[in-house]
Every structure is written in structure tokens, then in C-alpha cells.
Amino acid sequence: MNRPTSRRTFLQSAATAAGLGVIGARARWARARTASSHGARLHTGIERLREFDYADVALTGGPLKRQYDFIHAHYLALDNDRLLQVYREHAGLQAPGIDMGGWYGKDGFIPGHALGQYVSGIARFGRCTGDEACRSKVHELVRGFGKTLDANPVPYAGEGAWKVWPAYVLDKHMIGLIDAYRLSGMRQALPLIPRVIRGALPFISPVSRDRIGVDSPPYDETYIVSENLFTAAHLTGERSVRDLAVKYLLNKPYFDPLSRAENVLAGRQAYSHVMALSSAAMAYLELGEPRYRDALVYGWKFLDEQSYATGGWGPNERLIASDSGALYSSLEDTANHFETPCGTYATMKAARYLLRFTGDARYGDGLERIMWNGLMAVRPPDSNGNSPYYSSYHPDGKKAFYPEKWPCCSGTLAQGVADYVRNVYFHAPGALYVNLFTPSRVRWRTGSRAVTLTQHTDYPMGESVALEVATAAPVPFALMIRIPGWLQADAEIRVNGRRTAVAAEPGTFAALKRTWRDGDRVQVHLPHSLRTQSIDRLHPGTVALLRGPIVYGALNFAGPGTPVPRLDVPGLRPVAGAPDTYRQMDRGQQILFVPFYKVHNESYNVYFERA
Numbered sequence: 001m002n003r004p005t006s007r008r009t010f011l012q013s014a015a016t017a018a019g020l021g022v023i024g025a026r027a028r029w030a031r032a033r034t035a036s037s038h039g040a041r042l043h044t045g046i047e048r049l050r051e052f053d054y055a056d057v058a059l060t061g062g063p064l065k066r067q068y069d070f071i072h073a074h075y076l077a078l079d080n081d082r083l084l085q086v087y088r089e090h091a092g093l094q095a096p097g098i099d100m101g102g103w104y105g106k107d108g109f110i111p112g113h114a115l116g117q118y119v120s121g122i123a124r125f126g127r128c129t130g131d132e133a134c135r136s137k138v139h140e141l142v143r144g145f146g147k148t149l150d151a152n153p154v155p156y157a158g159e160g161a162w163k164v165w166p167a168y169v170l171d172k173h174m175i176g177l178i179d180a181y182r183l184s185g186m187r188q189a190l191p192l193i194p195r196v197i198r199g200a201l202p203f204i205s206p207v208s209r210d211r212i213g214v215d216s217p218p219y220d221e222t223y224i225v226s227e228n229l230f231t232a233a234h235l236t237g238e239r240s241v242r243d244l245a246v247k248y249l250l251n252k253p254y255f256d257p258l259s260r261a262e263n264v265l266a267g268r269q270a271y272s273h274v275m276a277l278s279s280a281a282m283a284y285l286e287l288g289e290p291r292y293r294d295a296l297v298y299g300w301k302f303l304d305e306q307s308y309a310t311g312g313w314g315p316n317e318r319l320i321a322s323d324s325g326a327l328y329s330s331l332e333d334t335a336n337h338f339e340t341p342c343g344t345y346a347t348m349k350a351a352r353y354l355l356r357f358t359g360d361a362r363y364g365d366g367l368e369r370i371m372w373n374g375l376m377a378v379r380p381p382d383s384n385g386n387s388p389y390y391s392s393y394h395p396d397g398k399k400a401f402y403p404e405k406w407p408c409c410s411g412t413l414a415q416g417v418a419d420y421v422r423n424v425y426f427h428a429p430g431a432l433y434v435n436l437f438t439p440s441r442v443r444w445r446t447g448s449r450a451v452t453l454t455q456h457t458d459y460p461m462g463e464s465v466a467l468e469v470a471t472a473a474p475v476p477f478a479l480m481i482r483i484p485g486w487l488q489a490d491a492e493i494r495v496n497g498r499r500t501a502v503a504a505e506p507g508t509f510a511a512l513k514r515t516w517r518d519g520d521r522v523q524v525h526l527p528h529s530l531r532t533q534s535i536d537r538l539h540p541g542t543v544a545l546l547r548g549p550i551v552y553g554a555l556n557f558a559g560p561g562t563p564v565p566r567l568d569v570p571g572l573r574p575v576a577g578a579p580d581t582y583r584q585m586d587r588g589q590q591i592l593f594v595p596f597y598k599v600h601n602e603s604y605n606v607y608f609e610r611a
Contacts, residue, residue, distance in 0.1 A: 046285060048359040049426040049433060051352060052442060054127040054183065057421040061439035062458070063597070064420050067376060071417040072125045074381060075118055076133055084144040086112045086157040091148040102385050102405025109404070112157030113169050114411035115145065116176025121414025123176075127183040128421050138184040142177065146192050155196040156203070166203040167222040167248075170196060172411065174228040181235065193232050197241060208248045211269045221272040223250035226279035230286045246287070248279075255280050259291035263302045266321040270314025271339050274303060275346040281353035293357055300350060304366065309533045309544035309606070310377070310551050310596065311347065311370030312338030312391055328539040331607055335397065336390040341409035344374035345416035348423060355426060355435065361509050364435045365485045365549075367423055371436075372460060373551045375416050377597040387413065393606045395564050396556055399599065425453075431478040433509060437465045437526075449475040451516070459526070460548050461580045461595075467522040474517050480509040481524060486549065492525040530569050530582070532610065541610045543567060545593060552582070552593040553604035565591045567608035586611075 059065035081097030086106045088095035099105045104112060119141050126134025149155060156162040161169045173196045180189035204222060211221050229245035232238075249255065254276065257264045265273065277299045284292035305322040307313045314320075315330035315337045330337060351367035354360065378388035378399070385405030392398065402409065425442040426433040432444055432451070437459040444451045452470040459465060467479070483491050485507035493500050493510060504510040512522065532543035545552040545567060554565050565586050572593065575581040582593040596606060 046288070047356045049356045049428050051356065051422050052425055052427065052444070054124055054418075054421055055130070056443050057424055058128065058441045059421060059424075059438065060441055060454075063376065064371075064438050067380075068417055068420055070380060071121075071414060072129070072131070072134075074383075075122055075414045076125070076131070076137060077383070078118065080137065080140050080144065083115060083118065083141060084148070087115070087145060087148040090157045091151040093148060093151055100385065100406055102407070104385070104406035106158060108158070108160060108406075110158075110160045110165055110169065110408075113161055113165065114172060114406060114408065115141070115157075116169075116172035116174065117411025117415055119176035120172075120179040121411070121418045123179040123183040124415065124418035128418070135184045138180050139186050142180045142186055142189050142192070146188060149192065149195055149199070153195070153199045154203075155199045162200075162203040164217075164219050165221070166200055167205070167220045167225050170200040170204065171221075171225045171228055173200075174225070174232055175415075178228065178231055178235065190235060194236055194238060194241065197229075197232070197244070208250050210250060210253055211272050212267070221269075221276075222248045223254070223276045224272055224279060227282040230282045242286075246283075249283055249292075250276060250279075255283075255292060255295040258295035258298045258302075261294075261298050263298075263322060265299070265302050265306070265319040266324075268319045270317045270319050271342045271346055273319060274299075274313075274343065274350065277350045278346070278353060281350070281357070284357070296350065296353060296357075300354060300363070300366070303347075308337065308393055308535070309546060310338070310373035310391065310393070311366060312340065312343060312374055312393075314338060314343060323537055325536060325538045327536045328542060331394050331535070331542070335392040335394050337393045338374065338391040339409065340374050340378050340388060340391045341413040341416055344370050345412040345419070347374070348416060348419060352422065359428075359433075359509070361482045361507055362485060364482045365507065368436055368484070368549045371420070371423060372549050373596055375413070377599070378413070379600070381410065381413065385410070395605055395607075396603050397605065398603050399601070424455075430476075431480055431511075433480040433482070434467065435482050437524075446475060446477050449473065451475060451477070453479075460528075460550050463526050463528050463548075465524040465526065467524070469516045469518065469520040469522075471516060471518050474515050476513075476515045479512040479516070479522065481512065481522075483508055483510050484526060484549065486531070486546070487526060488529050488531065489527040491527070494523040496521055497523075530572060532567065532569060535607060542607055543610050544607055545569070551596045551606060553596045553599045553606050554608065555592045555594060555599070556603040556605060563587065565605060565608050566611040568611035571611070 059068055079097060082100055085095045085097040085099055089106060103109045104114060119138055122134050123138045155173055156169060174193060177189040177193050180186045205220060209218060209222050211219060226245040226248050229241055233242035233245060277296050280292040280295045302322060303313055306320050306327060316334050317339055320326040347370045348367055351363045354363040381387045386401040387407055387410040389402035389407050389409045424436045424438060424440050426435055427444055430446060437457050439456060441454045449471060454468045457465040483504045483506050487506040491504040493502060493504055502510050502512055528548040530547050532545060534540045535542045568584060572582040572584050575583050580595055584591050
């Protein structure tokens with residue numbers, strides 16, 4: 001993206017958007033609280049599965065929890081005065097704290113752009129863990145932001161924000177306030193929602209406007225705001241906010257052709273159009289029109305056709321034509337293959353909506369792939385604002401920071417990692433779904449009975465998963481276990497030591513229907529094997545190496561210019577003492593293969609020539 005080259009003098013606007021009234025009645029607050037819940041609303045006939053509240057699930061160990069705990073602590077440690085500094089200064093208030101710099105600072109590309117995302121991520125961490133420090137931080141940040149609105153009704157911290165991405169920044173403000181209200185219990189956040197919408201509308205296109213390309217204006221992404229506008233309408237009781245959500249749906253150029261199975265992805269800005277699929281999903285929930293569900297289903301299908309083995313997509317932030325060979329060409333053309341925190345966040349959201357609508361385990365496979373090889377595999381951020389952005393899959397790649405500090409991916413990094421707990425389990429009437437395999441615990445009620453399910457595993461490196469049921473009294477329900485579609489041998493499921501005859505086809509949920517008792521134990525064996533995946537149909541000899549859901553990288557200790565390794569899967573040998581590492585001789589050199597998420601500062605390859 002190019003930084004705008006000109007600055008305009010700020011003209012404070014007190015314009016009020018037509019049709020958007022002020023919320024003033026306490027009765028509306030009460031009505032909104034009654035209508036809202038911490039979990040997703042269950043729409044009869046639309047949703048087959050339901051997400052769990054953040055508070056119902058806990059990660060208890062393993063690689064996901066290690067990253068989860070690090071990101072939790074990292075964002076909790078951000079200084080409140082620094083985060084609010086650009087907003088306070090712009091509003092003419094006393095502004096202690098050091099300027100954040102980078103994209104976020106007062107001279108940045110989009111001053112203050114990620115505040116709402118940071119608030120959202122911290123609120124999600126706090127809701128899951130019960131960390132009072134998270135709740136306190138959310139309250140302090142929202143109070144501080146609210147005071148800047150009192151002094152200046154325009155909810156932007158600088159010209160870059162309202163000139164370049166006013167709808168984008170509005171969307172982040174909304175989700176921050178929504179999560180502060182729903183997850184951190186901050187009532188003062190609710191009346192701020194219509195205020196930021198009202199203050200932002202004079203700067204936003206009056207019609208839904210597509211973003212074409214990456215480097216040329218207009219940048220703004222009005223079509224991403226509908227998802228959060230629908231939620232804001234529920235919370236505030238404002239019909240005019242719901243009307244805005246409908247107004248900004250990108251129907252004619254995008255959702256409508258997708259719903260007819262027309263692939264219109266090529267050439268579009270990558271992240272924003274995948275994120276827009278969540279607006280289509282919310283439109284389906286709110287309006288009940290099947291075309292929005294179909295747009296999501298086909299959007300996912302066409303995206304999968306242009307994805308790397310990691311699940312990433314969008315080289316140079318552009319979607320490409322399926323079966324064009326462009327994915328293969330990108331390995332040499334660029335080092336910017338996947339806008340990873342943002343892209344993973346958008347993909348995980350779309351996968352969860354699809355699971356809710358269909359109950360189809362294939363979307364669980366896709367969610368698992370992008371989570372482990374996308375977000376879990378990024379370089380950790382540092383305290384100076386250096387943040388991961390692109391994943392690189394070209395020869396002799398490196399995990400690098402984005403050139404400017406506090407980019408957009410710093411916001412979705414917090415939200416995406418905080419959402420790990422929402423990816424693991426789902427539920428339906430009389431059924432508990434295990435979608436991902438990681439040490440964790442979920443608390444669930446079926447009817448009047450409370451059930452706790454605890455998962456023990458060393459997956460994804462290990463092949464065994466143990467599930468323990470705790471309940472005060474016997475309770476009948478179906479335990480649904482995802483059987484990954486990548487399995488190349490039969491899964492095995494045992495209940496209390498006895499092998500079951502339940503169908504466990506790859507790419508399905510195996511259904512264990514019985515009356516469960518306290519202490520019942522399920523053991524699942526998911527045999528892993530090494531396999532390859534071609535980059536596209538036109539180049540079957542260029543492949544990635546996978547084991548289970550994990551993509552492997554070859555460490556290039558020989559330095560730049562090392563030839564692309566020739567991959568000989570039968571010739572791979574495990575390294576003694578490192579069960580997740582393999583070695584192979586190629587051209588007289590020993591090549592080490594490790595899980596991509598375990599690559600840190602080394603150079604690497606993720607694509608190889610088939611031997």
C-alpha cells in the first residue's frame with residue numbers, strides 16, 4: 001500500500017447522518033441487553049451448530065496455548081496512554097504518553113486505526129481467562145476514547161484515517177465497543193456505538209463501494225462493515241443502523257454472482273473480499289436470504305482452489321484466477337504471499353460460519369489448516385511495534401516483520417489468537433462437537449445437565465486424543481468428533497477401552513451416541529503420514545510436504561542461493577530425538593524438514609521439486 005502523499009487541514013464536522021437517531025433511553029439499553037448474549041444467536045432452520053462463549057472453553061496446554069498466553073500478555077502490556085495519545089491530541093485534550101509511531105502514530109498512514117481491534121482482542125482474552133486486568137484495561141481504554149468523542153464528535157485520530165479508510169476504521173471501532181459491552185460488561189460502551197457511526201458517516205461513501213486492486217484509491221472497504229452493523233443494530237435497537245448494514249452489502253458485483261457459482265474473485269483485493277464473506281454470512285442470519293449463504297459457500301470453494309498448502313491465499317494481496325498458474329508464478333514473483341494475521345482471521349471466521357450453517361467437517365479441516373500453518377506460524381511481535389504481516393513461500397524465505405510498525409495485522413493478530421478457543425468445540429441440541437484437537441476443556445449444558453469435556457493430546461505431532469467426560473449424573477447426548485479429510489488410513493475410536501464400530505469416514509464427524517457417565521473416556525487414534533500437495537494443477541511437480549495438518553519447511557543452513565531441494569518422500573528419515581523432524585540427502589547435502597510453525601529465524605523452503 002502507498003502512503004497518501006498529501007494532507008488536508010482537519011475540518012471538524014458535526015454533521016448528523018440522516019435517519020440515525022441518538023440513543024438516550026435507558027429502556028433501549030435494557031432491551032439490547034435482553035436481546036444480546038455472549039454466544040451467537042441460534043437461528044432456527046439456519047444454524048445447525050452453535051459457537052461456545054469464550055468463557056466456556058479453556059486451552060490447557062500445547063503449542064496453541066503457548067502462543068495464546070504470549071499474545072494475551074503482549075497486548076495486555078500495551079500502555080493505555082500511548083494507545084489513546086493520538087485520539088487525545090486530535091481532540092485537543094491533554095495527551096500524555098509517547099507517540100506509537102508506524103501506521104498508528106499521529107503522522108502514520110492511518111492514525112489510531114487498530115484501537116478497536118486491540119480492545120476487542122483484550123476483551124476476548126479477558127472473557128475466556130477471567131483476567132480482571134483485561135477487563136480493567138478495556139474499561140479504561142473505552143472511557144478514554146469516549147472522552148475524546150465528547151470533545152470532538154469525529155471518531156478518527158487523523159486525516160489518514162478519514163481520508164483513506166473511514167469505513168475500515170469505523171468497523172474496528174464498532175467491534176471494539178461491541179466486545180467491550182458484551183464480553184467485558186462495560187455498559188458505557190453501548191451508547192458510544194451510534195455516536196461513532198454518526199460521526200463517521202459524513203466521511204464514508206454513501207453507496208457500497210468495491211475496492212479494486214491494492215495500490216490505487218479508493219482504498220475504503222464499505223462492504224466489510226455490514227457484519228458489525230447488524231450486530232450493532234441488535235444491541236442498540238436502532239432500525240437505521242440495520243438499514244445501513246443492508247445498504248453496504250456488496251450484492252451486484254460480488255455476492256450475487258458468487259451465489260450463482262460465478263467465480264468473480266480474480267483481481268480483487270484479497271483480505272477485504274474474504275472478510276466480506278462474513279458480512280454475507282451475517283446477512284443470511286439476519287435476512288434469511290439463501291443467496292448470502294450460497295455466496296459464502298461458493299466464495300470458500302473458489303478461495304480453496306487458489307490456496308497454498310498452508311491455506312494462505314492472495315499473493316501481493318490480490319486474489320487470482322483459478323487454474324491460471326499464477327500461484328506457481330508467485331513463488332518467484334514476490335515474497336508477499338499471504339497477509340497472514342488478517343487473512344487467517346478472515347478465513348477462520350468464514351469457516352466458523354460455514355460450520356454453523358452446514359455442520360460439514362470439511363470446513364473444520366480448512367480451519368485447522370489455516371490456523372496451524374498461518375497464524376500459529378507467524379513471527380511473534382515485539383514491544384516496539386514490529387509485527388508479522390506477510391508469509392513468504394518463495395525459495396530461501398524468511399519470517400520477517402512488516403517494514404512499518406503497528407500495521408493492520410497487529411490488530412487481527414490479537415483477535416485471531418483470542419479466537420482459538422472458539423474454533424475447538426461447537427454444540428447443537430443434544431450434541432457436542434469436537435472440531436479441533438488440542439489440550440483443552442469445555443463446559444456445556446444439555447437440557448438441565450452440566451457436562452465438562454476435557455481433552456488430552458500431543459496433537460498435531462502425536463496421533464492420539466483422549467476425551468474425558470465429567471457429569472454429576474448420567475446424560476444422553478451425541479459426541480461428534482471430526483475425522484480429518486487428510487487421513488490416509490482408518491481412524492480408530494475406543495470408548496472405555498473398547499473399540500467402537502461407529503462410522504469414522506475421513507471428512508466427516510463421527511457420532512458417538514450414548515448415555516454418558518462420569519469418568520467415561522474416549523480414545524481417538526488419527527494415523528498421520530507424510531504426503532505431498534501440488535501447488536496447482538498445472539504444476540504437479542512443485543509440491544509442499546505435509547504430515548497430518550502441518551506443512552513442513554526445509555531449513556536452508558547453506559544460505560542464500562541454495563538450490564530448491566528435491567523432495568523424495570520415501571527417502572525421508574526421522575531424526576533421532578526429534579520425532580517431528582525429518583532429514584533427507586540431496587545433492588550431497590543433508591536437508592532438515594521441520595513443522596513450518598516451528599521455523600523461527602532460519603531461512604527455509606516450503607515448496608520443492610518432486611524427486
